[in-house]
Amino acid sequence: MLLIDCPYCGKRPELEFAYGGQAHIARPPRPAELSDQQWTDYLYLRTNSRGSHAERWRHVHGCGRFFNSVRDTTTDHFSVTYRIGERP
């Protein structure tokens, strides 16, 4: 089980968290102006990185807040967790 460092609450076991998928995917401000391919990429394409991966977690059984992290998907080691709006 992962030990995850919530930037608001500190280190807690993975069971307290929900995974939020790849981080920093911004919803396009004007979807109607996108091509089908651009919209498809936004909806479905993911980097699925083997290595360093920016992702979101939510501390559902704690503070309830979303935050971001960078984790190495070949070791599951977190290099950093940071608040929404911040940069690592």
Place this chain on the structure above:
Amino acid sequence: MKRQSWSGLSLLRHSLARHRGWREQWRKAAPKDHYDVVIVGGGGHGLGTAYYLAAEHGLTNIAVVEKGWIGGGNTGRNTTIIRSNYLFDESARLYDHAVKLWEDLSQALNYNVMFSPRGVMMLAHTVHDVQVLKRHVHANRCNGVDNEWLTPAEAKAFCPPLNVGADLRYPVLGAALQRRGGTARHDAVAWGYARAADALGVDIIENCEVTGIRRGTHGAVEALETTRGLIQSRRIGVVAAGNSSVVMRMAGVELPLESFPLQALVSEPVKSVFPCVVMSNSIHAYISQSDKGELVIGAGTDAYTSYTQRGALHVNLHTLEAICELFPCFRRLRMLRNWGGIVDVTPDRSPIIGKTRVPGLYVNCGWGTGGFKATPGSAQVFAWTIAHDEPDPINAPFTLERFREGALIDEAAAAAVAH
């Protein structure tokens, strides 16, 4: 090298010679400079693809490159369940095609894959489950796929260890049974295809990791860069399961995949107590018994993407709680070992089998948590796709373009769980 034919007679002959005459089942091939087709990934789907290319399409200058060893990935890590009771027409055709091939695969390969159609029973615990499973039963029967509804008493009769008591937290309200479903020996599937493909001249190259895909001036694939040197080929089929995103990115193709750890575990071996396969999507129990006697249990995926081939114990605990509730007689069994594999999951939980926008590059991926059951069917239609440069009618709906066109085959919504 002539293939050793296996039969009762050959067993007798070798036993008289004290079993000193058995040869290796396939050659340890070294890569040549050039092949007509190279398959990336030496699991069941990849080896099967090479076999059908050689056996049914007359191609013999074929290689399978595998970064580890044959059957060391998801082919050797799954829970060996075979069924075709999928909701949508496209899925029913694809998976039932595979079940039909399973039925005489041992004869076709001269290799005992131990296919055992012992029946797959899916349990309903809520009114919603009952409605969903009955809908599956009717949809399957319209598609010529066997599936039938059982009352709790009939389910108990089919699987005596099952607890159908009314005091369960999630009582058994009924079950859908596919009698043609069952299990097979997963290692034997990889070995059987490897041996049969090798006998037809296919080079199986283990410990050979792809590090790059070279494309020519018109964008078409030209060669693979590997840890064992450059291999030229104008047709490349990628069947790399959890690492499909990584391999395809080498050719500049991005895929709608995410790779998750999926775990399984087995108990200590006991005498034959469990006659079928039981699945419960709602409370997450997947269980059968191997011929060795171990209970084979499928746990869930971990929540996060990973390539580690391991997961967390709480995921296994979750499924064991469900199994102890459904089968109280197993409460004192000890678990022998657990492991993880990396599964590539698509947004609609259906695979991608077909061409890509890169000429000469084909992909077979996205099988998620349920690829083993499809192995022969997937391999046969993928071989057709590579040989003809167009999809077989069975895999034609399973394109990469379906995500852009909105023509999803949404088994994720149909089953409401990973499968």
